[in-house]
Amino acid sequence: MxxxxxxxxxxxxxxxxxxxxxxxxxxxxxxxxxxxxxxxxxxxxxxxxxxxxxxxxxxxxxxxxxxxxxxxxxxxxxxxxxxxxxxxxxxxxxxxxxxxxxxxxxxxxxxxxxxxxxxxxxxxxxxxxxxxxxxxxxxxxxxxxxxxxxxxxxxxxxxxxxxxxxxxxxxxxxxxxxxxxxLNNLPVWKTVRDAIGDLPPPVGTEIRIKKAPLNLHFGRNPTAKSALRYRAVPPGGNRFDLQRNAPEITPDCWIRKTSGGTDLFGRLWWDRPSVTIRTEFFKPEKGRYLHPDQHRPITHREAARLMGFPDDFTFEGSKVEIARQIGNAxxxxxxxxxxxxxxxxxxxxxxxxx
Missing domain, CATH: 3.40.50.150 (Vaccinia Virus protein VP39)
Structure with a gap:
């Protein structure tokens, strides 16, 4: 091939x-x-x-x-x-x-x-x-x-x-x-829980570049305001819940936009498949990329698993480059x-x- x-x-x-x-x-x-x-x-x-x-x-x-x-x-x-x-x-x-x-x-x-x-x-x-x-x-x-x-x-x-x-x-x-x-006898769709439910909370925020094995299960350093926003979104929620629960920290552009996509700043559901993983999955303002119950975006390892890559597949590059590779795959x-x-x-x- x-x-x-x-x-x-x-x-x-x-x-x-x-x-x-x-x-x-x-x-x-x-x-x-x-x-x-x-x-x-x-x-x-x-x-x-x-x-x-x-x-x-x-x-x-x-x-x-x-x-x-x-x-x-x-x-x-x-x-x-x-x-x-x-x-x-x-x-x-x-x-x-x-x-x-x-x-x-x-x-x-x-x-x-x-x-x-x-x-x-x-x-x-x-x-x-x-x-x-x-x-x-x-x-x-x-x-x-x-x-x-x-x-x-x-x-x-x-x-x-x-x-x-x-x-x-x-x-x-x-x-x-x-x-x-x-109405068939096929197994049901694999879920977010099936893919990432066994992973512990991520530790640290750094990734070792061009060394094997790469640890893709790393966290981020959110601002205090971002951390509060994450906590304001309930299980399965999205930016409209943020607006209802914490309007004082909701971006003005979201408040002005009263309709539109329901995935922005949304949490994944444990018992459904993931939404489409795109190249900026580490930015919850881009889609439904908050962890189902932890107050953070999904990690690179979680995104790779939601795409279907096994853990023994090794990625090369920077954080942004690897995210692009995962989302485009x-x-x-x-x-x-x-x-x-x-x-x-x-x-x-x-x-x-x-």
Whole structure:
């Protein structure tokens, strides 16, 4: 496999580690984030490269052969959080992605991105270009919690496959978990308690950089006002509870804004999956990132677990760089479910060739 826009390697982990899928060998990974590439090398080997995908393609630099190319072109151009989506150059980075698919000789490709991609004009453009390269395309919006991740993260997943493989394609993957109360016999979604309930309160505020093992379960040094704000939010509460319980320490902009998102400055629930973990999970003003009952934001270790990374996965970089890697990652459980589909497609080709 080749992993493009590889980040820390959540997709590679899901495909190569038998705890999730297994059976794939990572031969090349590319990303333009130096710290993410360092993490990728630490966990998967020295074949990860830091570089710009457009420059790599336009310069004609070598591309290794592969059976499958996976990747998540940067999602900010599609995200509803990006108020200037039109004209964002990041929307078009699927084009060099597919150029590498063609040059690698891959039989299958996987593109993972935000849910909004599925209904965007770019999806139609991706499908049209892939068709011109001899691929058929299938696409679904998948919920990470349906595949064992303790997080309600919804992502568009596009699978392209050479037309002669169509009979082997079964997509989306069969779910392994389901929402509580669903009319099926699947285990219920994994919860925040399942993921982080065994962790003690964090000790200290520092992290040892570029040394193994990294201790990601560290605290912060909140201001006195921030500490009071944390305490004013009850279990399952949010910024509206802060406004009701402690208006004197509520930011004026929140008081003026009487409607809007209910996750800001919210507490996670013990017995539900996490909300989507983003790159600034350590800032509760960015979302529902307060610990369920301790008066603090979640730690980097807790965020990594809520993404599905095992504790033996080692991250490289600063606090902010590691947070970005975690928030941008593909949950390995979701990646593993996709990997199983791809493996079935490729196994069918091998059987046919035999």
């Amino acid at each position: 080749i992993d493009l826009f590889a980040g820390a390697g959540g997709m590679t982990l899901g495909f190569t580690d038998r705890r999730f899928c297994g059976g794939f060998e990572s031969v090349w990974a590319l990303d333009n984030d130096k710290s993410a590439v360092a993490t990728h090398r630490r966990n998967f080997g020295e074949h990860a490269v830091c570089g710009d995908i457009e420059e790599w393609v336009s310069s004609g630099r070598p591309i290794p052969s592969a059976d499958v190319v996976v990747g998540g072109p940067p999602c900010q151009g599609f995200s509803l959080l990006n108020k200037r989506r039109d004209g964002d150059a990041r929307r078009a980075l699927w084009q060099p992605f597919l150029d590498i698919v063609e040059r690698s000789g891959a039989s299958v490709f996987v593109i993972e991105n935000v849910a909004e991609l599925r209904s965007s004009p770019e999806y139609d453009a991706i499908r049209e270009y892939a068709t011109s390269l001899g691929f058929d395309v299938t696409c679904e919006v998948l919920m990470a919690a349906d595949y064992g991740a303790p997080q309600t993260r919804r992502r568009t997943v596009i699978v392209g496959y050479k037309r002669d493989l169509a009979s082997a394609v079964s997509f989306p993957p069969l779910r392994t978990n389901a929402a509580p109360g669903s 593909v949950p390995p459980h979701l990646a593993g479910a996709i990997g199983n589909v791809v493996r079935q497609i490729l196994d069918a080709r091998m059987r046919a060739a035999a």
